[in-house]
Amino acid sequence: MVFIDTNIWVxxxxxxDHAKKKVAVELIAKTYRDDMICVSSQVLKExxxxxxxxxxxxxxxxxxxxxxxxxxxxxxDTKELVADGVTGRETxxxxxxDALIIAAANKAGCTTIFTEDLNNGQKYGNVVAINxxxxxxx
Numbered sequence: 001m002v003f004i005d006t007n008i009w010v011x012x013x014x015x016x017d018h019a020k021k022k023v024a025v026e027l028i029a030k031t032y033r034d035d036m037i038c039v040s041s042q043v044l045k046e047x048x049x050x051x052x053x054x055x056x057x058x059x060x061x062x063x064x065x066x067x068x069x070x071x072x073x074x075x076x077d078t079k080e081l082v083a084d085g086v087t088g089r090e091t092x093x094x095x096x097x098d099a100l101i102i103a104a105a106n107k108a109g110c111t112t113i114f115t116e117d118l119n120n121g122q123k124y125g126n127v128v129a130i131n132x133x134x135x136x137x138x
Contacts, residue, residue: 002036002113006046008132009028039072039075044069048062081103085097085100092124101113101115101117106125120134
């Protein structure tokens with residue numbers, strides 16, 4: 001199973017960056033076919049915040065997108081997950097919200113986190129961060 005971070009959904013569902021949008025859409029389509037997508041409540045919250053701030057979509061449209069994203073394997077916030085995030089922040093030397101994403105992916109048994117926000121190829125517990133847009137970095 002793979003965890004898909006907020007930025008991948010943002011590029012797939014609303015991006016003006018056509019090259020990154022194409023990569024994100026293809027990544028989601030491939031993992032969807034393999035029935036392997038995982039997200040967390042944090043991803044839904046971050047996506048909703050992005051949609052309110054950066055798009056002109058109405059609540060009904062945003063809720064439809066959230067329903068689509070939240071239909072995959074879902075990790076909800078718990079006090080244990082937050083505690084794992086606190087510990088992970090120190091262990092992996094990442095920001096707290098990144099540590100929560102890592103904790104959610106580990107809790108779900110994911111092997112990969114697709115994200116722009118972590119070090120490409122680095123292992124965090126049992127998951128490896130992969131930046132699918134690494135090809136665009138120069």
